[in-house]
Amino acid sequence: MKKxxxxxxxxxxxxPAFLFGNTPKTxxxxxxxxxAPYNITIKGKYQAYNYLYESxxxxxxxxxxxxxxxxxxxGLKIEDVGVYEKGIVFDTTEGFxxxxxxxxxDLLLVPYQGKMxxxxxxxxEDYVKGVLPHEMSPDWPLEALKAQAVAARTYAMYHILLNDxxxxxxxxxxxxxxxxxxxxxxxxxITQAVESTKYEVMTYNDKVIAGYFSALCGGxxxxxxxxxxxxxxxxxxxxxxxxNAQIKIWTNAVSYDEFNKVFAKSNIKxxxxxxxxxxxxxxxxxxxxxxxxxxxxxxxxxxxxFRSILTxxxxxxxxxxxxxxxxxIVIIGQGSGHAVGLxxxxxxxxxxxxxxxxxxLPFYYKGIVIKDYTTMxxxxxxxxxxx
Ligand SMILES: [Zn+2]
Numbered sequence: 001m002k003k004x005x006x007x008x009x010x011x012x013x014x015x016p017a018f019l020f021g022n023t024p025k026t027x028x029x030x031x032x033x034x035x036a037p038y039n040i041t042i043k044g045k046y047q048a049y050n051y052l053y054e055s056x057x058x059x060x061x062x063x064x065x066x067x068x069x070x071x072x073x074x075g076l077k078i079e080d081v082g083v084y085e086k087g088i089v090f091d092t093t094e095g096f097x098x099x100x101x102x103x104x105x106d107l108l109l110v111p112y113q114g115k116m117x118x119x120x121x122x123x124x125e126d127y128v129k130g131v132l133p134h135e136m137s138p139d140w141p142l143e144a145l146k147a148q149a150v151a152a153r154t155y156a157m158y159h160i161l162l163n164d165x166x167x168x169x170x171x172x173x174x175x176x177x178x179x180x181x182x183x184x185x186x187x188x189x190i191t192q193a194v195e196s197t198k199y200e201v202m203t204y205n206d207k208v209i210a211g212y213f214s215a216l217c218g219g220x221x222x223x224x225x226x227x228x229x230x231x232x233x234x235x236x237x238x239x240x241x242x243x244n245a246q247i248k249i250w251t252n253a254v255s256y257d258e259f260n261k262v263f264a265k266s267n268i269k270x271x272x273x274x275x276x277x278x279x280x281x282x283x284x285x286x287x288x289x290x291x292x293x294x295x296x297x298x299x300x301x302x303x304x305x306f307r308s309i310l311t312x313x314x315x316x317x318x319x320x321x322x323x324x325x326x327x328x329i330v331i332i333g334q335g336s337g338h339a340v341g342l343x344x345x346x347x348x349x350x351x352x353x354x355x356x357x358x359x360x361l362p363f364y365y366k367g368i369v370i371k372d373y374t375t376m377x378x379x380x381x382x383x384x385x386x387x
Contacts, residue, residue: 023374024160027127028108029180030169031118034099036076038069038109038118044094051087051110058088069109076109076116087111095183103182104130112168119169120182124160128153129194131178133185135213136344141351144344145193147360150370151342152178153194154201154211157373161208161382197357199372202365204234206376207383209368213342216243218319218335220284221346221364226318227304227338230385234365235340237284242349247334252314255328262309268292268299276322276329286318286339304338312337341365 042065050056058081059065070077075085087110090096095104098118105122122130128149132138136148155178156171163170171177202209212224217240224235260269270276270292277291280303287303307315310331320333337344342364350360362368373380 023376023378023380024157025123025374026105026121027124027156027160027171028119028121028169029127030112030172031098031120032172032174034101034118036069036071036116039099040067040069040090040107041065041097042067042090042092043096044092046090046092046096048088048090050084051089051108053086054089058082058084071116087116098182101182101184108168110168117168124153124156125194125198127156127180129186129190130180130182130184131156132190132194133187134179134181138185138187138190140189140348142189142193143354143356143360144347144351145189146197146357147342147347147351148213148344149193149197150200150202150357150361151211151213153197153199154209155213157201157208158210158382161380162384199374200370201373202361202368203371203376204365204368204383207381208373208376209234209365209383210386211342211365212338212340213344214337214339215343216246216317216336216345217339217343218247218285218317218333219244220286220319220339221341221343222284222286222318222339223281224340224385226281226284226286226288227340228386229304232385234367236366237281237286237339238364238366240343240346240364242347242353243335243343243345245349246345249332249334250316250336251330251332253325253328253330254310254314257328259328263301266299266301266309267296268301269294269296271295272324272327276324278320278322280319287320290322 045062047060048058067078072083074083076088077083090107092106095102096107098107103120104126105120108119108121109116110119131152132149135152136145160170173180202211220239221237223237225231256271274292274294278287279289280287289303290301290306292299303318307318315331317333317335317337317339319335320331323330347360
């Protein structure tokens with residue numbers, strides 16, 4: 001039976017949903033693409049309260065409630081119930097549906113930088129289930145999915161620890177962190193991969209690492225030094241023969257005019273007289289810099305800057321060479337992604353030859369130890385080496 005939300009003002013003590021020492025067990029995800037009006041269906045028992053005054057209960061009912069919340073000049077308006085300037089929290093027991101997508105956990109509609117934003121607060125384990133099918137195909141072999149689950153959980157825990165409650169959300173749902181879309185695409189493989197690696201994260205010197213991963217390293221993973229400018233012992237780059245079968249050559253052309261437009265800010269101007277000297281690391285074959293003799297003198301562009309300025313669409317990876325053609329250059333390369341940490345197609349190849357995730361992960365992240373984060377105590381810390 002559907003019920004309408006009703007005003008219910010009373011004072012109740014709310015207990016935090018998770019009380020396990022200080023080890024964080026939940027993550028707050030900003031749902032960047034979800035906009036008002038918010039059409040919410042709540043399943044099971046829930047409690048809605050004012051975000052600022054937790055004791056101000058708006059509504060508490062037994063499930064199957066539908067509610068529409070619209071933006072109002074004074075805050076968020078719940079149908080005939082009222083306007084909430086400070087935000088609303090829906091603490092649920094069985095999750096909710098928001099604008100057509102099912103989610104685990106709680107829904108927070110809260111003020112952030114002058115607007116109201118939707119934030120999904122849920123257990124780290126359910127979050128990893130929600131991320132996994134968007135970062136790796138749910139049909140891939142189980143051991144590859146397990147490796148990805150641990151990498152995704154590690155990446156999530158790293159950002160929870162880094163944020164330390166300073167911002168309303170720990171991560172958002174885009175590629176800036178990890179793609180997340182509630183319960184969409186979760187199948188039995190995903191559930192199995194997450195549940196069979198429950199609470200496991202990668203650590204180095206007892207700190208949670210930033211579990212970087214990328215699609216296809218192209219034969220050798222890159223070092224954090226080349227891509228992020230910081231040398232990290234577990235991210236020095238390794239030879240990866242496991243993704244060989246997937247390596248395809250890509251080619252993209254850029255005219256001198258286009259090149260000069262995007263590099264105008266860097267004060268770099270090239271023409272048909274310019275030589276493009278590509279320097280690569282002898283071990284990894286990844287481009288470290290490109291030296292140019294331009295009209296206004298010698299210039300050098302870091303490989304990782306070259307890729308980000310021209311965009312990863314034009315320069316999918318740092319394994320490339322540059323050829324000159326009539327009106328510009330052709331960039332020819334192989335692989336896809338920043339290539340730091342886990343190579344996803346490599347994990348796929350390893351799983352096919354029966355390597356398990358406990359072999360796969362230390363192969364890419366040298367010297368790491370897989371730990372249950374719930375046993376790491378109150379002093380659990382992130383291994384921070386970049387902003
Ligand atoms: Zn690889």
